[in-house]
Amino acid sequence: xxxxxxxxxxxxxxxxxxxxxxxxxxxxxxxxxxxxxxxxxxxxxxxxxxxxxxxxxxxxxxxxxxxxxxxxxxxxxxxxxxxxxxxxxxxxxxxxxxxxxxxxxxxxxxxxxxxxxxxxxxxxxxxxxxxxxxxxxxxxxxxxxxxxxxxxxxxxxxxxxxxxxxxxxxxxxxxxxxxxxxxxxxxxxx
Numbered sequence: 001x002x003x004x005x006x007x008x009x010x011x012x013x014x015x016x017x018x019x020x021x022x023x024x025x026x027x028x029x030x031x032x033x034x035x036x037x038x039x040x041x042x043x044x045x046x047x048x049x050x051x052x053x054x055x056x057x058x059x060x061x062x063x064x065x066x067x068x069x070x071x072x073x074x075x076x077x078x079x080x081x082x083x084x085x086x087x088x089x090x091x092x093x094x095x096x097x098x099x100x101x102x103x104x105x106x107x108x109x110x111x112x113x114x115x116x117x118x119x120x121x122x123x124x125x126x127x128x129x130x131x132x133x134x135x136x137x138x139x140x141x142x143x144x145x146x147x148x149x150x151x152x153x154x155x156x157x158x159x160x161x162x163x164x165x166x167x168x169x170x171x172x173x174x175x176x177x178x179x180x181x182x183x184x185x186x187x188x189x190x
Contacts, residue, residue, distance in 0.1 A: 019110060027108035034100045052091060053079070060089040062128070063135040085142030087135065095131035098165040102127060105169045111176035119172040130164050
């Protein structure tokens with residue numbers, strides 16, 4: 001290794017911890033702000049209940065439409081999905097927590113805004129699809145294995161959604177770096 005290459009390598013190794021610390025602090029600040037907004041008791045002012053109710057109805061409608069393809073008996077009314085098994089999409093079924101974690105990580109990542117915007121839009125779309133898939137799976141668990149519903153709903157599928165979110169961020173982080181080294185890293189699971 002030449003003297004110049006060694007000094008560049010040493011300089012890069014000193015900046016990586018600083019970038020990591022910066023990422024962690026910005027991530028925590030953004031996540032704290034978004035969780036505060038989501039958790040703030042807006043019911044006192046009437047704002048959150050209106051926004052959240054519409055958001056939950058949207059999730060019920062999307063999941064109900066997907067379920068209707070395979071089960072024509074499915075009917076969506078507001079935030080309820082009724083068919084051979086009934087589900088009500090309530091707060092915490094909306095996957096907002098994993099969305100907040102993903103958005104915070106992408107926004108905190110040191111990358112060009114154009115790349116972050118693409119990662120945000122595509123990543124959030126993938127998380128919506130993953131959550132709708134989770135809701136549909138819960139419907140069928142309720143239909144075919146109702147005794148497993150609580151475990152699937154409260155333990156297994158939330159962990160699957162968190163793992164999907166983390167792996168999604170890792171994939172998008174590789175895109176965000178845009179570096180040759182990142183493209184040369186083996187793909188997840190390879």
